Amino acid sequence: MQKILVVLALLATPALAVEPALRPSARLLFKHPALLQAGNCVAYEEGGSGWVMTDPVYYLKGKVVAAEVRTRHLGQCPLVPGKNMEQYSREEFNRQALAYPCVAEGVPERDEQIGMVRLSIDAWETPHAVRAANAGRLYRGMFIERKLEKGMEIELEADLLGTCKE
Numbered sequence: 001m002q003k004i005l006v007v008l009a010l011l012a013t014p015a016l017a018v019e020p021a022l023r024p025s026a027r028l029l030f031k032h033p034a035l036l037q038a039g040n041c042v043a044y045e046e047g048g049s050g051w052v053m054t055d056p057v058y059y060l061k062g063k064v065v066a067a068e069v070r071t072r073h074l075g076q077c078p079l080v081p082g083k084n085m086e087q088y089s090r091e092e093f094n095r096q097a098l099a100y101p102c103v104a105e106g107v108p109e110r111d112e113q114i115g116m117v118r119l120s121i122d123a124w125e126t127p128h129a130v131r132a133a134n135a136g137r138l139y140r141g142m143f144i145e146r147k148l149e150k151g152m153e154i155e156l157e158a159d160l161l162g163t164c165k166e
């Protein structure tokens with residue numbers, strides 16, 4: 001009888017190891033599904049991390065269209081040799097943002113479960129200064145590399161969003 005239990009335990013172990021890990025965005029959808037129901041107003045915010053300007057300065061606001069947990073393969077993050085993130089051009093930054101989430105150099109690629117939210121954009125404010133080109137996803141009326149338009153749909157990880165302050 002003990003041999004059967006040992007064999008069953010050994011057979012079950014690989015099956016458990018294959019299950020993709022949950023990212024914080026997926027856990028959020030499981031723990032608080034009401035926050036991201038279709039029709040709710042959500043906001044993505046950037047900026048305001050300095051000593052003087054502490055409130056977010058740039059934002060997107062929109063309505064949730066759908067939210068789901070999906071498995072995504074996390075590949076290697078694109079690197080630009082000899083540069084750190086603050087030195088990236090806008091194109092280099094966009095390539096990094098589109099690959100995110102990704103794994104650092106030397107870390108094995110893996111699958112993870114990610115909570116994704118599709119939202120329809122209602123309003124936005126983006127930076128225009130050249131120094132903001134590699135500071136975030138919002139820049140000169142764009143979200144990463146797409147021109148922002150009222151009613152357009154984008155997808156973001158659930159943990160990047162907050163409820164609208166109206």
